[in-house]
Amino acid sequence: xxLADLSNKPKILKKLEKDGVRNVLFTDCLKQRDENIxxxxxxxxxxxxxxxxxxxxxxxxxxxxxxxxxxxxKSSLINSLRRTNLKKGRASRVxxxxxxxxxxxxxxxxxxxxxxxxxxxxxxxxxxxxxVETGMKLALCGTILDHLVGExxxxxxxxxxxxxxxxxxxxxxxxxxEPSDDIQHVLKRIAVxxxxxxxxxxxxxxxxxxxxxxxxxxxxYNFIRAFRKGELGQVMLD
Numbered sequence: 001x002x003l004a005d006l007s008n009k010p011k012i013l014k015k016l017e018k019d020g021v022r023n024v025l026f027t028d029c030l031k032q033r034d035e036n037i038x039x040x041x042x043x044x045x046x047x048x049x050x051x052x053x054x055x056x057x058x059x060x061x062x063x064x065x066x067x068x069x070x071x072x073x074k075s076s077l078i079n080s081l082r083r084t085n086l087k088k089g090r091a092s093r094v095x096x097x098x099x100x101x102x103x104x105x106x107x108x109x110x111x112x113x114x115x116x117x118x119x120x121x122x123x124x125x126x127x128x129x130x131x132v133e134t135g136m137k138l139a140l141c142g143t144i145l146d147h148l149v150g151e152x153x154x155x156x157x158x159x160x161x162x163x164x165x166x167x168x169x170x171x172x173x174x175x176x177x178e179p180s181d182d183i184q185h186v187l188k189r190i191a192v193x194x195x196x197x198x199x200x201x202x203x204x205x206x207x208x209x210x211x212x213x214x215x216x217x218x219x220x221y222n223f224i225r226a227f228r229k230g231e232l233g234q235v236m237l238d
Contacts, residue, residue, distance in 0.1 A: 001026040005234035023047060029073055029080035037084045041111045061115035063107055070123025071142040078118050081110035137237045142228055146221070155220035156183040158227055161237060169233045173226070190219040 004012075009026065016024055023043055027036045048062065066074045082088045086109065107117035125143065129135045136157045139149040146154060159181065162170060168179045174190050191197065191214035198215040201208050226232050 002028045002030055003230050005236050008236050029076040037080050063117045065119045069143045075120055078120055085111045151217055151220035155223045159183050167233050167235055187216045187219040188214045191215055
């Protein structure tokens with residue numbers, strides 16, 4: 001929830017309930033101590049014990065699978081549970097891009113009483129994404145590897161979304177004079193501000209010369225990363 005706009009919390013809960021999703025917790029796994037993380041094991045235990053399951057009296061340990069879209073924070077959740085309940089370090093590798101977890105790992109203990117294990121899993125997406133816009137939102141949130149879509153395309157959609165929602169913090173951050181819908185202009189300003197340039201050879205009538213031009217790919221990457229880190233403000237992609 002560190003990147004979520006919590007003013008939309010009631011709206012999010014209402015939408016989830018409409019989809020049949022209950023027992024929702026908003027967690028921040030980057031905190032050393034998060035009160036909602038402490039609630040997770042008791043909540044899961046209650047759900048299991050009140051569900052129509054086979055008799056578990058002979059075996060009092062629990063093994064659960066953590067599932068979600070890529071890069072949503074599954075491994076971070078497991079590590080946070082271990083840190084909170086067992087005072088242990090991280091057991092699952094994490095990163096700021098999808099595809100860090102590539103296979104179902106061994107059982108990872110996250111609680112002593114009750115004895116509970118979690119299985120970390122690779123991220124999953126529907127086999128067919130319903131629309132181009134949904135796909136762009138998923139790419140913007142980092143659930144699809146950037147290069148599969150194209151950093152420049154994602155950056156262009158980000159600029160469109162920020163302008164549509166009236167979120168103009170990028171103007172001040174990158175020293176623009178005013179909001180713009182020209183992604184090439186914005187990326188050029190970002191490249192200049194951050195010193196992101198590249199040297200390329202140009203063929204002229206009198207021979208080859210080396211010129212320095214803005215690195216648009218690096219600028220697009222920085223623009224996208226700033227959004228994902230919350231540096232461009234809280235944005236609700238509804």
